[in-house]
Amino acid sequence: MSVGIVGTGFIGRGWAVCFARSGRAVRLWDPAPGAAEAAKAYIGGMLADLAAADLLGGHAPQNIASLISVAATLAEAVAGAEHVQENAPERLELKRALFQDLDAAASAEAVIASSTSALLPSAFTDHLRGRARCIVAHPVNPPHLIPLVELVPAPWTSEEALTRTEALMRSVGQSPVRLEAEIDGFLLNRLQAAVLDEAFRLVDGGFASAEAVDACMRDGLAPRWVFMGPFETIDLNAPEGVRDYVGRYQAMFRTLTGSMRSETDWSGPVLDRIEADRRNRLPLAGLEARQMWRDRQLMALAAFRRQAPQ
CATH class of the missing domain: 1.10.1040.10 (N-(1-d-carboxylethyl)-l-norvaline Dehydrogenase; domain 2)
Structure with missing residues (x-):
């Protein structure tokens, strides 16, 4: 299974570690020139400390690093991915445009999740053909050290997308909690x-x-x-x-x-x-x-x- 990480700030970097230490291939993409490369280097610098604390799932740092690559384009980052984790800035119009691009580029089977900490999923997925597979998966910073993930559905998010995301988060060592309906600020x-x-x-x-x-x-x-x-x-x-x-x-x-x-x-x-x-x-x-x-x-x-x- 591969995962696409879109946006490589603190949250995106932490997500990359979470998915890679579970053995999944991770592709990083960021629209800012050099940002994804800088994120990969930053991750490489923290892996020894994580290994010393036994927080790499028993994997060697070099093995985790080998699972994380940089994609040249958004389409390359999400190609064939079963899960896409978006980590863009908290701007509604940006999210709406980005999710439209992700819905078009990602495979039909992929769940597209946002790390947003405040925006309701209904506010940026209502216009999408594939809106049923979109969800908020809001982590706590830094996600590779704090396990909570809030799973927030829009009114049209499918039960399958929720169930798959919950299972994925548990499989990578996170602690997902489901909201029964969206609310400002989540829990x-x-x-x-x-x-x-x-x-x-x-x-x-x-x-x-x-x-x-x-x-x-x-x-x-x-x-x-x-x-x-x-x-x-x-x-x-x-x-x-x-x-x-x-x-x-x-x-x-x-x-x-x-x-x-x-x-x-x-x-x-x-x-x-x-x-x-x-x-x-x-x-x-x-x-x-x-x-x-x-x-x-x-x-x-x-x-x-x-x-x-x-």
């Missing part, structure tokens, strides 16, 4: 938006520093949420489970949520304080090194989760 970003909005509100209201908010997540909520979601967390935090938890604590949370209705302008004066907090802890010149540190931590966590009992 992950709606949850993330709620947390971020409250985080900005707490700093904007003068209740805490940016670092204090980060610490509450990093050292408080996150250790549990690495292993379980919010519903399992509360199910385990009351003697008789989730219903017992709601009976005990809903009134307390209602008192809190009543003060969480107002919106905060993230780009307003609060941004100056948060940026100052962050730059005090991490100068701008250190961002790239810290991103690499983050990825190494995610590698270690991914390796641990592979060995931990479920």
Whole structure:
């Protein structure tokens, strides 16, 4: 089986690793001159670290690298592919035009998936003859280290396309979740938006520093949420489970949520304080090194989760 990767930024590179380490041939294409070649070189540079963390499925780095090639054209990238993963910028008209090209170029059997994190699939596939095989498969950055993939159908996406994409994602080691219908932001970003909005509100209201908010997540909520979601967390935090938890604590949370209705302008004066907090802890010149540190931590966590009992 071969996979076409269209768009080779951070997400496209991560997808390439996901598919190649499962033994699939991957062809990269990007409209920007030299971008696909740069992506292949970047991937080659990370493979040794992934192998050291046992995140290449037992394959040698050179074997994974040999499965990833650069296509000269979009048509070449998707020719014969059973799955196409699109990773273009979040611009609706661009997606509509690109999906029209992909629908024309890809084989009739191929599923065409978008990595979009916000655009509804119905907004850029409604005009396509092959719209039934189109779907959103939204990953978390970086997808080769964080397994979640949100599968979002348009109203006309076929059950076959959903089932095939879900099976493919499981076969490459991802953790797919199906949405029953499309909704703005899907699941992950709606949850993330709620947390971020409250985080900005707490700093904007003068209740805490940016670092204090980060610490509450990093050292408080996150250790549990690495292993379980919010519903399992509360199910385990009351003697008789989730219903017992709601009976005990809903009134307390209602008192809190009543003060969480107002919106905060993230780009307003609060941004100056948060940026100052962050730059005090991490100068701008250190961002790239810290991103690499983050990825190494995610590698270690991914390796641990592979060995931990479920």
